[in-house]
Amino acid sequence: LYIDEDAQVRLKRLDPREVIIVYDDTLNNDILYGIRYFLCDDWVEDKRYCQIEVYTDREIITYKAE
Numbered sequence: 001l002y003i004d005e006d007a008q009v010r011l012k013r014l015d016p017r018e019v020i021i022v023y024d025d026t027l028n029n030d031i032l033y034g035i036r037y038f039l040c041d042d043w044v045e046d047k048r049y050c051q052i053e054v055y056t057d058r059e060i061i062t063y064k065a066e
Helices: none
Strands: 019-023 031-042 047-055 060-065
Antiparallel strands (some): 031 047
């Protein structure tokens, strides 16, 4: 669930094999952040890589692992 660039609430279904949710160790087990990782194809350089996205309550941090 997210808000897009037009301030509209949107929903995207993700493959659960590509997502890890990290919780804190309190009794509420609040979500700290989510991690999404998936394979991508780089057609220009003709190779595959893993893209990793870390979702916090304020930002999305993207990493590329070759």
